[in-house]
């Protein structure tokens with residue numbers, strides 16, 4: 497076996513690592529921090545310079561707060577994030593239903609909060625650097641060759657164009673899902689064929705909005721859904737998804753407007769709550785867009801790579817659980833990678849065993865969220881289903897509370913006792929970091 501956690505640092509080949517992680521979103525940085533703290537030599541390759549804004553509703557569910565603490569950014573997150581999210585609303589047309597969000601059982605981490613990705617992702621990446629991760633940024637993965645136990649990752653510096661080859665027995669794909677990896681065969685043509693039903697995602701930040709602090713409204717409109725929240729520094733974030741065919745039709749009626757402006761006008765028209773909240777607001781920066789989204793599970797490829805975060809699977813963002821799944825899937829994988837009892841003299845058998853366990857666990861924990869999110873998303877987007885859904889919620893607003901609970905707002909997929917055991921096993925030198 498190539499991995500020697502206690503002696504890995506000091507390999508003679510400067511391009512050789514115990515693990516290479518692709519992508520420094522919440523999934524990649526979490527995985528890199530955990531492995532590095534256990535003494536592994538880790539390279540983290542990120543193509544963009546940070547801080548960078550990103551399309552995201554920016555709500556971190558309460559279930560992740562103990563994990564952020566254990567990763568070493570709990571205090572910074574708490575200081576920087578917006579107010580505690582205690583209520584959820586559903587807004588459509590002139591109507592609005594409000595319900596309580598469920599609180600997590602641990603009083604210390606009872607409520608989720610929102611924080612801009614330009615801050616959250618930088619906090620995690622800075623932490624990764626601090627614990628010894630070798631961060632290559634802005635470097636982009638070009639190609640992966642080799643096989644389990646002996647991977648070669650070709651990467652290119654975004655600014656100078658210099659190309660390097662990194663070697664490691666393990667590669668963790670955390671590159672998200674909204675950009676194609678140059679060599680990816682399994683999703684070939686995914687973005688090449690445009691379908692009317694494709695979901696395009698948008699996000700913008702607003703100052704001086706009047707959205708109630710601590711309220712998390714879900715927006716429903718024909719052909720899409722979205723959310724609003726007060727995040728850090730009283731900045732309101734609006735993020736939404738809209739079908740390509742609906743956006744095209746809306747744009748045709750306002751050809752002089754940018755896609756973002758069309759989306760903003762649509763949201764104000766379709767949800768009175770947005771119009772009221774943004775009445776006095778001014779937008780900070782441009783609308784960001786990404787897509788098409790591809791909700792679904794991407795595990796089971798049998799190509800020997802480990803996948804975490806959106807690279808492993810993606811729920812419709814209507815439930816705002818993507819970052820939970822990113823951070824928690826990284827934990828699940830690393831728990832297996834770091835469990836001494838699972839070690840096997842045969843590198844390939846060891847990695848295959850872990851893929852098997854991790855993927856089974858991933859499906860058990862996250863597939864129900866994906867299904868719930870898909871169901872809710874389609875109910876809210878469909879003109880024929882959205883009105884009855886709204887009517888149901890008005891009679892039983894508790895369904896919103898239950899939906900948030902089932903969607904994972906308070907349930908952490910990571911076994912806390914396993915996590916504590918893992919941390920107590922880390923070498924003292926790693927803990928001091």
Ligand SMILES: Cc1cc2nc3c(=O)[nH]c(=O)nc-3n(C[C@H](O)[C@H](O)[C@H](O)COP(=O)(O)OP(=O)(O)OC[C@H]3O[C@@H](n4cnc5c(N)ncnc54)[C@H](O)[C@@H]3O)c2cc1C
Nearest residue numbers: 519521522523543553554555637671672805806816818819
């Ligand atoms: C409209 C919308 C609203 C959302 N709202 C929420 C919410 O409120 N709460 C929530 O929890 N989730 C939300 N999500 C989901 C959340 O944004 C994602 O699930 C989350 O970002 C996934 O994290 P990740 O680490 O897997 O991937 P990402 O955050 O996408 O990070 C991947 C990283 O990999 C890098 N990368 C890509 N290709 C390469 C390459 N070739 N080489 C090197 N680096 C590469 C990228 O630059 C990026 O930094 C929302 C999503 C959308 C679309």
